[in-house]
Amino acid sequence: MLALQILIDGFAISALYALGATGFTLIFGVSGVLNLSHGAVMVTAAVAAWAAGSVLHLNPYADALVGLLAALIAAMATYFVSVQPIQHSRRIPGEEKEIFILTATLLWGIMLQELVAYFFTNNAKTVLPIVQGVVSILGVRTPRNEVFTAIVCWAVIGLLWLLVNRTKMGKTVLAASMNPRGVTLLGHELTHIYIVVWAIYGILAGIAGVLLGMFLGVSSYSAGPLTASAFAIVVLGGLGSVSGSLIAAYVVGYLETLTAYLISPAYRSIPALLLLVVVMYVRPQGLLGRR
Amino acid sequence: MPSRFRSPLLWITLAVLVIAATLPWYVSAYILGLLTVAYYFGVFAMSWDLLFGFAGEVNFGPTFLIGVGAYTAGILNSHYSVELYLCVAAGALAAVVAGFVLALPALRLRGPYFGLTTLVAVLILQSFVVVFADLTGGEIGLTIPDVLSINAGVNYWIALGFMAVSGAILFGLAQSPVGLILQASGQDPVQAGALGFNIIKHKLAAFIVSAFFSGLAGALMVFYMGTASVGTVVDLAVGVQVIVAAVLGGRRTVLGGALGAIFLIVAGEFLRPTGELATFIVSSVALLVILFFPNGFLGAVLSRGTRS
Numbered sequence: 321m322l323a324l325q326i327l328i329d330g331f332a333i334s335a336l337y338a339l340g341a342t343g344f345t346l347i348f349g350v351s352g353v354l355n356l357s358h359g360a361v362m363v364t365a366a367v368a369a370w371a372a373g374s375v376l377h378l379n380p381y382a383d384a385l386v387g388l389l390a391a392l393i394a395a396m397a398t399y400f401v402s403v404q405p406i407q408h409s410r411r412i413p414g415e416e417k418e419i420f421i422l423t424a425t426l427l428w429g430i431m432l433q434e435l436v437a438y439f440f441t442n443n444a445k446t447v448l449p450i451v452q453g454v455v456s457i458l459g460v461r462t463p464r465n466e467v468f469t470a471i472v473c474w475a476v477i478g479l480l481w482l483l484v485n486r487t488k489m490g491k492t493v494l495a496a497s498m499n500p501r502g503v504t505l506l507g508h509e510l511t512h513i514y515i516v517v518w519a520i521y522g523i524l525a526g527i528a529g530v531l532l533g534m535f536l537g538v539s540s541y542s543a544g545p546l547t548a549s550a551f552a553i554v555v556l557g558g559l560g561s562v563s564g565s566l567i568a569a570y571v572v573g574y575l576e577t578l579t580a581y582l583i584s585p586a587y588r589s590i591p592a593l594l595l596l597v598v599v600m601y602v603r604p605q606g607l608l609g610r611r
Numbered sequence: 612m613p614s615r616f617r618s619p620l621l622w623i624t625l626a627v628l629v630i631a632a633t634l635p636w637y638v639s640a641y642i643l644g645l646l647t648v649a650y651y652f653g654v655f656a657m658s659w660d661l662l663f664g665f666a667g668e669v670n671f672g673p674t675f676l677i678g679v680g681a682y683t684a685g686i687l688n689s690h691y692s693v694e695l696y697l698c699v700a701a702g703a704l705a706a707v708v709a710g711f712v713l714a715l716p717a718l719r720l721r722g723p724y725f726g727l728t729t730l731v732a733v734l735i736l737q738s739f740v741v742v743f744a745d746l747t748g749g750e751i752g753l754t755i756p757d758v759l760s761i762n763a764g765v766n767y768w769i770a771l772g773f774m775a776v777s778g779a780i781l782f783g784l785a786q787s788p789v790g791l792i793l794q795a796s797g798q799d800p801v802q803a804g805a806l807g808f809n810i811i812k813h814k815l816a817a818f819i820v821s822a823f824f825s826g827l828a829g830a831l832m833v834f835y836m837g838t839a840s841v842g843t844v845v846d847l848a849v850g851v852q853v854i855v856a857a858v859l860g861g862r863r864t865v866l867g868g869a870l871g872a873i874f875l876i877v878a879g880e881f882l883r884p885t886g887e888l889a890t891f892i893v894s895s896v897a898l899l900v901i902l903f904f905p906n907g908f909l910g911a912v913l914s915r916g917t918r919s
Contacts (some may be wrong), residue, residue, distance in 0.1 A: 401898075402898065405902050406902065409902070411905050411906075415798065419669045422671075422726065423669075423854060423858060424898060424901055424902065426854075427851075427855070427894045427895075427898040427901070430848075430890065431891055431894045431895055434887070434890050434891035434894065435891060437887060438887050548730060548731070548734055551730070552731065555724065555727050559724075586741070587738075587742060589734070590735070590738045590739075590742070593731050593734055596731055597731060597732075597735070600716060600720065600724070600727075600728050600731075604719065
């Protein structure tokens, strides 16, 4: 019974992790940017959805839409404030741009987080779920919201796969991740591709953020740990490898759920972090990464 | 060598230090307390700059080293009543060991992977502090019975002297041939390696020196504050503040780190009336500096000096 419960709970939380990490890895794969404001963007989405529900009294669907929009705006702002100026800067030498972007996105994330805390306090907030009630799966009482979360996450990941592999725009994005110079030679403006990718990222992070708000609740304090867990999952799976991060999301998700159920919720994040350190020692390129 | 003694930077630094040393005679204890903390932060930022500015490695976990130093000293003092100076020495030593354990695997990694490992180290340390609450005081913090001194002026002089000595050693190291090799391996590891320098060994040495000063400063700060808590020595926010201080002051200058730290702490105090927005304002100023003056305060001054 407990095993089944862990299996179900772990599946839902892992799906959420997978969705959050997919956007993160997409940005890295295409533009080589590690976005350290990722957690703050997700928190912004969740808190915006919460505010739409409890301040403006909209219905849950409208809440989710508001959250999504907030994440989209936050993601575009991240790109235009803390990524593009550095990519275009002439004063920062090329080999140091990576570090500058890391620092700038980190600072931008703190600014977002502080703004959220200033306007909406840093209390934990739970977004009103779109579907309510419980359903029995093989005898385990499971909130419908949990099932909904898992389905939406996988549906969105599926759509993303279709978008990248089956549409012209997606193929351009894929090509840009393999050979940016080649793509520009074919007449595509690289900046346009980046903007498209950041918009997709914003939508992915927004969906993940709103679902997280419905499932576990968030506070402005969650921003740092959320960034760290996405970062950890992506590195565990291999930077830039989407299928790697999906597998890693499940490894981390189940590890955390197992620890929370069998030992104590207080130790929840420790085994995953230790696993990450071990992987760093043994296989720095991650599970499915190439170097 | 003699040209370095003719450089105005040395004389300006000395003059500023002498003026700073006379402050306890005519400044309130409140301002002294503020500056004392700022000086310890200055050492954090300078040790971080040795790694980032020279070795080219971005260490997202300066607080891992600081925290290990601070907690080792604190735990020894409060649970085992070990003498203060031994505690500080043990703290610095523990930070060096922790730095070695962290750096050995992490330095095999490049760029973001190294940064991530250091970031994860902080999160692990933070979890352990919370989990082993009996030993570490958990989220509330550890109360330290011993203090460096009860006199604000003496505390201030200890911090100032410590910052001056650490700054001199770190600056000297950065200007030495070893510093040049570090800089070369930070900028082009392949070419530096081809010239016959052992890059890993140099970077490891830089990491250990950085860890030593971070741990020492962390341990001393604990005895100044009388408490060690996650919020003051381990939290990622503290690490971010150290990084911002170093970048603001000017990377690759070492001394800029101290400037940046003093600026940050003093600015944070001036912004206190704005309440919760203080962190927001400090982060935005830091972001603007990074975007528009990537060389920082001291970097901007120095580059103007060489151009004229």
